[in-house]
Amino acid sequence: MNISLSLKSLLDSISTKPLNESDLEKYLEEFTLKLVENDVAYELARSTASSVVKALSKIRVSRFGSDLRELVIKTAKEHLLSNIATCDIDYMNLVASSLSEKIPFVQMFIGVNGTGKTTSIAKIALILKKANLRPLMVCADTxxxxxxxxxxxxxxxxxxxxxxxxxxxxPASVAFDALELSRRDGYQAVLIDTAGRFHTRRGLMEELSKIKRVSSPDHTTLVVDAMAGNDSWEQAKTFMELIGYDSIILTKFDADVKGGAALSVSYISKKPIIFIGTGQGYGDIRKFDIRAYVEELFARL
Structure with missing residues (x-):
């Protein structure tokens, strides 16, 4: 990931020479910029950089070497983990718990155009099918x-x-009719695909709200493209404010060379990333552990 490479180069610079007070402000800006360049939301980038600089200011400024490097890594990692959603959702346990109370389990998928939403729904449907459940894919994009x-x-x-x-x-009537059919024909899971909505189009977002009111989903998932850059966290923020959701699927994760999108959407939404897309095949989806991801990023430093 580029985020690891960028931070490594900065750490190499910090830890190989003595620091003085005048260096700290420069490193604050540089650390922030390195994170933002790799798709970390500015708020999170700035606060992380500030936490590191604060830690550095408390030690002797002339100190350098491996101890200082470890301090920077420890501080940045702890700050990130305390500011992103680290709660874990086991998807199949979620489905099973819902089905123990009512049938069907209803999941609504939202997101902007071109994120791979419909493909992600098919991947989820396959997961459910392999668990011996009967899913119904619903096209509420009319x-x-x-x-x-x-x-x-x-x-x-x-x-x-x-x-x-x-x-x-x-679209709301389509969702309603699909639910009626599912109850009549014994489908255990209803996966509602919605039209891609640009998060800046408030009128179209209101239509999503109507679908959500009518279908009363047990779980709503935002699908975000990891390659969308800083727009990914803008989407996460706006959809949360206007629609609300419970989890995130981050698509095209395998092609994301920067690595900051996962941190940003988790920080902005405070909702877990339940799956990441790792390819075009229907089996190319896996559970995401953001704690392990952060550990991996810093292990490379």
Whole structure:
């Protein structure tokens, strides 16, 4: 990850020469910039850098070497872990717990255009199918050209059922009808795909709120593209404020060379990243442990 390489170069600079008071402000700015350049939200980058500089200011400024390096790593890591969502959700336990109370388990997926939302839903459907559950993929995107065909293709490829009512229908009514069908036909999980909404379009966001009111999902998941740069945490912030959600799926994680998106969306939302996308195949999805991820980032330093 570039974030590890950038911080390593900065640490090499700090730990190989004595520090004086005038250096600290420079390192504050440099540390912040290194994090922001790697898609860490500015607020988190600045507070992390400030915590490091504060720790450095408490020691003898002439001190340098491995002890100082370890201090920087320890301080930055502890600050990050105390400011991001480190709670863990076991997805299948979540589903099982919900099904013990009512059937079906309803999950709604939201996010902007092009994040891989429909593909992610198919991946989740396959996970549920392998657990001997009957999932139903629902196309509540009734406006985007090709949306129905795309969901149908994914559903057929993973071998699960799908529900659609064509184009031009009220998305909330589609979700409602899908739930009626699921109760009648014994589907245990309903996965609702919604139209990609640019988080800056408030009118379209209100439509999502209507779908959520009608379907009363047990769990709402925001799908975010790890390659979206700083826009990823803007999406996480706006969708939380306007719609609300319980977890995040971070797609294209395998192609993200910077590494800051996971930290940013977790910090902004205070919600766990339950899965990351690691490829185009339907099996290319895995559970995400953000504590282990942070440990890995700093282990490279």
């Amino acid at each position: 406006f985007r050209a090709g949306a129905v065909e795309q969901l149908k293709l994914h559903a057929e490829k993973v071998g699960v059922s799908y529900f659609e009512k064509g184009y031009g229908r009220d």
